[in-house]
Amino acid sequence: MAAERIAARFSPATRRWYAEGATVVIGSTAGGLARAEALATELGDRALAVCLDVAREDDWAAAVAAAEQRSGRLTILVNNAGVQNSATTIEATDPAVWDHTFAVNVTGQFLGIRAVTPAMRRAGGGVIVNIGSAMAYGGTALYAPYAAAKWAVRGLTLSAALELGRDNIRVNAIHPGVVSTKLINEPATPGGRPIADFYDPRPYAVPRLGEPADVTAALLYLTSGEASFATGAELVPDGGLLLGPALPAGV
Structure with a gap:
């Protein structure tokens, strides 16, 4: 995989991409920038950390410029910045929480797509992957801002796939179920209490x-390149969560 990539915030895939020869640009807010810089230093010369608040258009412009300056082209964007609201009813949700959730989870992805599109055209094409959530396929009590934002990611992904297909830019989404990360644990x-306290995968x-x-x-x-025929696709690695309870073994 010899392509250049921006990963909004940290991604476990960053090490894998770097190991396969990619140039990686790791975006982080100011609070996590030191960790991003440490990771870039650890990886080597083909890694770069940039300050990126995904809700700020000028930060995206600077990140894209840094990627093109470092590697000469930009061909992949992973939109994986996200925030979770604390569990509360819609009635008790502060509008500021709603606004912040949408600013990061939806507007951030919109601005990312908008910023990288000209660079990907210059490169002759590219791939954008938006990270959503299995919550984008149903309602979830007490998490309305997050669930609504992830529904919006689906619409953004499919619309972008239609607009950018003829530019040789594929746009897909991954909607994970409950993954063992800081967001869950x-x-x-x-x-408050973490989501892990309420979720039983058994x-x-x-x-x-x-x-x-x-x-x-x-x-x-x-x-x-193995996914060169996939655009507008939505992968849902959720362990069967959306299917509902499975038939017990032996039945």
Whole structure:
């Protein structure tokens, strides 16, 4: 995979892409920039960390410019920045929480697509992968801002796929189920309870939490030549969550 990539915030796939010869640009907000820079230093000369607030258009412009300056072209964008709201009813949700959730989870992806499109045209094509959620296929009590934002990611992905197909730019989405990450294992707000406290994977077809490696495998596929016929696709690695409880073994 000899392509240049921007990953909005950290991605477990970054190491894999770098190992396969890619130039990687790791975007992080100011609070995590030191960790991003440490990772880039650890990886080597083909890695670069940039300050990127995905809700800021000027940050995206600077990130794209840095990617093209470092490698000469930009061919892959992974839109994986995301925030989760704390569990609360719609009635009790602060509008500022709603706005922030959409700013990062939806507007951030919109601005990312908008920023990289000219660069991908200059490169002769590219691939964009938006990270959504299995919540984008149903309603989820107490998480309306997050669920609504992830529904919006589906519409954005499909619309972009239609607009950019003739530019040789493929746009796909991955909608993971419950994956063992900080978002699941730590409270969204101080004093709260993490989602892991409420989720039991044992009734489902694959009775475990997802792992970052499960999403990495999907990312590597969608951004490779093996997926050259896939655009507007939505992969849902959720262990069977959306199917509902599986038939018990032996029945």
